[in-house]
Amino acid sequence: MKEHIEKRAYHVEILPPKQDSAKLDADLAGFAEKYRRVMASGYCACITDNAMGHLAFQGHEVIEELKLAVPPGQVMIHLNTFHTRENLDEILVACRRQGIRHLLVISGDGSDRLPKLQPADVGATDVEAVTSVELLRYIHRKYPGDFETGVAFNPYEPPEHEFAKLARKCAAGATFVITQPVIAKHPVVDRLLAATKLPVVLEAWMSKKLHLLSQAVGYEIPEDTPFDPIATLRLLHQLYPACGMYLSLLGFKTQYDLIRDTWSVPSGKETR
Amino acid sequence: MRIVVCIKQVPATNDAVIDPETKRIVREGVQAILNPFDTYAIEEAVRLRARLGGGEVIAISMGPPRAEAVLREAVALGADRGILLSDRAFGGSDTWATSYVLSQAIRTLGNVDLVICGKQAVDGDTAQVGPGIAAHLDWPQAALVSAVRESSTKRLVVVRMHEDGHDVCELLLPAVLTVVKGINVPRVPSLKGVLTARTSEIPTWTPGTIGADPAKIGLDGSPTRVVRTAPPPPRNKASLRFTGTAEVCAGGLLRELRKRSLL
Secondary structure: OHHHHHOOOOEEEEOOOEOOOOOHHHHHHHHHHHHHHHHHHOOEEEEOOOHHHOOEOOHHHHHHHOOOOOOOOOEEEEEOOOOOHHHHHHHHHHHHHHOOOEEEEOOOOOOOOOOOOOHHHHOOOOOOOOOHHHHHHHHHHHOOOOOEEEEEEOOOOOHHHHHHHHHHHHHOOOOEEEEEEOOOOOHHHHHHHHHOOOOEEEEEEOOOOHHHHHHHHOOOOOOOOOOOHHHHHHHHHHHOOOOEEEEEOOOOOOOHHHHHHOOOOOOOOOOO | OEEEEEOOEEEOOOOOOEOOOOOOEOOOOOOEEEOHHHHHHHHHHHHHHHHOOOOEEEEEEEOOHHHHHHHHHHHHOOOOEEEEEOOHHHOOOOHHHHHHHHHHHHHHHOOOOEEEEEOOOOOOOOOOHHHHHHHHHOOOEEEEEEEEEEEOOOEEEEEEEEOOEEEEEEEEOOEEEEEOOOOOOOOOOOHHHHHHHHHOOOOEEOHHHHOOOHHHOOOOOOOOOOOOOOOOOOOOOOOOOOOOOHHHHHHHHHHHHHHOOOO
């Protein structure tokens, strides 16, 4: 992860096609186009795992089916706790076979249609439910040395609770941190950077619809709030020069070419 | 081992519209889905195939031409192939005639070791087709199966539910099972499965294909008639709320249950 930041490689989120897609071929083609573009740019494609509980195909299977190349270090897969144990192992074995080393391990958003890992599935005897902590432990126990595992950090949750969770995640094997969307200087983010030596990647909200973050930030953002994602991204680079950037909801048609020149290495600043 | 899974395409909505003449659910123009209970049947068949080291899982469905979609879904979920039983002559079949048609298809396939059905279809809710298939084939059956404890190519040991709990029974194959929700966790279709299913050949079998007796299919073959179909009366929505400590609430609930002779 450190090398991503040193190379100024953005982490670009790409959603795989949904299970109920009425235009699957077009969606697969669209995914492939975005993916290849990210690869050509030297960035890292971050593929989600049934985001928001909406059934979608898995990143590793889309990559395999479309015969997409996996350059070392340029693909990250989200992995959550809403799988059967068999399916979880299939994903991990496939990722290992494809050379995908980076995993963002999260608890995830479930749905009625998605199974949930049970404690016994991952050898957890001291908990009633499986979270990202137990999933991390399982991955590192069963697949030692195969993966670099990142975890989520939410600066909008009560800080003490969130830092305590982060400590547990680190103890379970986390090697990098990705935050929820950050749009300005934030005291909890500052505290995070002071508290951990792990590489930190800030999520940059690339949609103009800032009000969609209301639930994440815990207060109502008016729908007509003006927001310039590209300008905010530049600001984040200035405020947090040692951090990587995770671009969510990036507009590939309108924004992709604009981000190329937004990340310049400030003089005298080292990466974490 | 050859396993047949009987599946059905059902309306996706709870707001069923009843045809006043036929007294049956209007299906045209309504979004249709794979009967939810059938996903458990498909999953169990696929798991048994893996557990027994190979074999074939064949999904069959009796329905209109558009029911082909659920057969493709079954293939996406792991079935090896699907067969559609579709003909005007099948129309109007009750559960007895339907189970006859399905049993004839099973005979036509030949060498079938096991038939698995979902517990019931969510539109008819009779839960009769699975047992009807067993009756037509004169095979042993276990309905409401919640677990398969042991399996071989010759026998199964299953847990089945009943009103007072459950029992464990052994069936010699060939046999018929109906399975309940909770017997397994159905897999999500893989991309490979979906793409394979799109190009799978789904043949349509007619009464002639399966050697069906015309007197035993459709309305002629249906000993039952739908006299009336209506939504159930609304449940009494009155409710009681107990407030206070847990002990106070528990005491209040207990008194209320005793007052209503429910305890």
